Structures are given as structure tokens and as C-alpha cells.
Amino acid sequence: MAERISVPRGTYDILPDISYKWQYVINVFRKIADLYSFSEIVTPIFENARLFERTVGETSDIIEKEMYKFTDKKGRVFALRPEGTAPVVRSFVENNLDRSGNINKLYYLGPMFRYDRPQKGRYRQFYQYGIELIGSDHPYSDAEVISLAVAFIQKLGLKNYRLEINSIGCVNCSPLYDEQLKEYFGRYEQDLCGDCRRRMITNPKRLLDCKNESCRRIAETAPSILDFLDEECRTAFELVKEYLEIMKIKFVVNPRIIRGLDYYNKTAFEIVTDSLGAQNALLGGGRYNTLIKELGGNDLPAIGFAGGFERLLAVMEKENLSFGKIPAPFIYLVALGDNAAKFALKLGAELRYNDISVEFDIEKTSLKAQMKSADRLNADYSLIIGDEELAKQTVTLKKMANGSQQVVDIENLICFIKTRQPACQL
Numbered sequence: 001m002a003e004r005i006s007v008p009r010g011t012y013d014i015l016p017d018i019s020y021k022w023q024y025v026i027n028v029f030r031k032i033a034d035l036y037s038f039s040e041i042v043t044p045i046f047e048n049a050r051l052f053e054r055t056v057g058e059t060s061d062i063i064e065k066e067m068y069k070f071t072d073k074k075g076r077v078f079a080l081r082p083e084g085t086a087p088v089v090r091s092f093v094e095n096n097l098d099r100s101g102n103i104n105k106l107y108y109l110g111p112m113f114r115y116d117r118p119q120k121g122r123y124r125q126f127y128q129y130g131i132e133l134i135g136s137d138h139p140y141s142d143a144e145v146i147s148l149a150v151a152f153i154q155k156l157g158l159k160n161y162r163l164e165i166n167s168i169g170c171v172n173c174s175p176l177y178d179e180q181l182k183e184y185f186g187r188y189e190q191d192l193c194g195d196c197r198r199r200m201i202t203n204p205k206r207l208l209d210c211k212n213e214s215c216r217r218i219a220e221t222a223p224s225i226l227d228f229l230d231e232e233c234r235t236a237f238e239l240v241k242e243y244l245e246i247m248k249i250k251f252v253v254n255p256r257i258i259r260g261l262d263y264y265n266k267t268a269f270e271i272v273t274d275s276l277g278a279q280n281a282l283l284g285g286g287r288y289n290t291l292i293k294e295l296g297g298n299d300l301p302a303i304g305f306a307g308g309f310e311r312l313l314a315v316m317e318k319e320n321l322s323f324g325k326i327p328a329p330f331i332y333l334v335a336l337g338d339n340a341a342k343f344a345l346k347l348g349a350e351l352r353y354n355d356i357s358v359e360f361d362i363e364k365t366s367l368k369a370q371m372k373s374a375d376r377l378n379a380d381y382s383l384i385i386g387d388e389e390l391a392k393q394t395v396t397l398k399k400m401a402n403g404s405q406q407v408v409d410i411e412n413l414i415c416f417i418k419t420r421q422p423a424c425q426l
């Protein structure tokens, strides 16, 4: 008996009516990355599980409950990557890019996996784009990375977004702040959720990030990290703000941004939207100055961010933004009769060889049906080939938008079409 198998929970198919929208957004991202001189890096979608366990942090949601871990046939423990930074740094160190002495500007694209409760804007397989700038602690590089993020969001046409920035301090100032938080949240222990009660001991900053209503209310009046920054972190944060202002990039300081992963320090930022409800973070990032050394590389500072395509697309749909031209063939070949059909095969190959997109009727239906297909597919032109016209070595080119027709010599056809694409006016 036939068995229907469904897509795994928390995952989805990208169907043709959506895939061109993905391509559009991906292309815009690549173009922006190019403009800022970032190069692509591609790493495997699974890694040694220890890579994430060691770097992301034991008390992070990812490690506590969300990692897709599996053992292979030789007993090795791997994980489907839950995020992109640790793999990029692993590759960076493994391939000795840390020895180049240069600043490395890298970007990545691809699926990430988190075993989370699926809901709108939250999937178990989702697609991220990410940027990593490795080798500089200068606030200039923070501004560079943040400005790239904003440029990307702007280029897509989004209006309803907000850049929020913070500094989460460093090894010098962060422990002092943690003590203050422990003391503060300790006073409300009975009103905190179970997760927060546990994290109060292990990672109190995480309490600032809890979505639980009661915890949220308590967090609102918690001490601010900004009052605990040491001289260096404070100066760096002031410069980041100054550089953003110079670039006329609007931001708000939100001292409650802490980022969920352990390896962050100093600058942290998010771009959030009001269009999406609960899952309002479009992208998030920050500085991670110790991660490269922790993974066996040279002592190099770095900053980066990652964002998810799903939420971007959802906002773009909601704000009715353009995804560029809907893909359509430039020419629809309409062949009438056997000879014409054979000629269409040859002509189709030749047009495609000349970078002109072509579609034709494989089932060899009637003229009416073929014209209907040309219309349905939104072709720019239909090119009608009949036996009679073949005898005269001509074809008829019809502009679908206004129905105007022109007879063209086959000899000049490619040239004729090429010079008109895409702005062919009959």
C-alpha cells in the first residue's frame, strides 16, 4: 500500500513560487557582502559536537536542549550545526587563516538546525546568512559590520525595523555585573521561572533575556551593564556609537541585549522588527574576542552577526516589498506542425546558447493552447513557427503585452532578439 511521508516537524519545503524570492534575498545579501569586500566561506552542515559544546556555552538553550546530536557508525559524536560562527572559526584556525596577519572578512549562507518547539518564525531547520570580521578589535570594525547589516535590511526595502546596540563588557567588568544581577534577581527568586532560577547561579545575564512574563517584568528594573563597564569597554562603546552617528545610522541603546551564547563580549546588537510578533529579532550579533584562541588559534579579536531568511521573507511579504522580477521565459516558441517542431528544437537550443531564456510546448498541443501557455508563463514574446513561414525562412514574433507582431528573417533572428532583450520594443 502507498505510504505518504510528510516533511519533518519544524521543517518546510521551499516551493517554486517562493524559491525565486529566496534567490532574490540571497543575491542582495551576496551583493552587499561583495560591496563590503567579504568573501564566502562554506563549511559542512555537521561538525564534531564538541565544537559547539565547548564554545556556545553549557547554559545556552542550544546546548541545554536544542542540539541535533547523533553518533555515526564508528561511534563519533556529531551535531548538525546550530549556528555558523563556531564552524567558521574552526575552519579559520584549521586552515591557518589566523596566521595570515590580515584582517579576514568572511560570510556564509546555509541551513542551521535547532531542536526547538516549532512556531511561527521558529523552525528546526532554518536558513541563516552571517558575517564574520576577524582580526580587529577597533570599534571601526564594529561599525563596519553593523553598517553592513543595516545596509542589507535597507536594500531589501524594510522600513519597520530598529537597530539596538549594547555592550556586554569583558572578562574584567562582566563578573562584577554578574554578582550584581545575582543579588538583584535573588530578591525575586520565588517569582522567577524554573529556568531562570537555575541560570541565576550559572549565567545570570540570561535572565535579562527570558520571555516569561513575570521574569520579564523583574528584568525591566535590573541593574544595567552600562553602569559596570570598565574604562576600555566604555570608550570602545562610545566610539562605536560615534561611528554609527557619523554614518547616519539610527540606533537605540538597549542594555538588555545580552545574546544567548557564551562567547560574546563588548559590542552586542540586534535588528528587530515590530511586524512579526514574538519572534521579533531579524538578526543578531556581537564581538567575540576570545573564541579564536579558545579553538586553538592565534589570539585574534572578531565581530560578526547572523540572521534568518525566514523572518526576513515574512516581513517582506507583510510589508508588500518587491522580490524583483518574477521569473518568466523571454521567448515562448510556438511550433505548428512536425517540421516546425523540429526547427523549434534547433532554434531553442541556439537561443539558450545565446543566453536567451526559452520555453516551448513539449506535448505539441494546438496553436491556441500554446498561446495560452505563453500567456500563463508570462513570456515576453511568443515566437510562432509554421511550415509556411519555414518555407519562406521567416518566423513571427509577437509581443505578449500588446499583441503587436513582426515577421523576422530566420537568418537575422538571434541578432534581432539579442539586441531587444530585455528592452525589446515592437
Ligand code: AMP
Pocket (backbone or CB within 6 Å): 083, 114, 116, 121, 122, 123, 124, 125, 126, 127, 128, 260, 281, 282, 283, 284, 285, 306, 307, 308, 309, 310, 311
Ligand atoms: P541566533 O543565532 O539565535 O542569535 O539567531 C540569529 C537569527 O537567526 C535570529 O535573529 C533569527 O532571524 C534567526 N533564527 C534563530 N533561530 C531560529 C529558528 N529556530 N527559526 C528561524 N529563524 C531563527
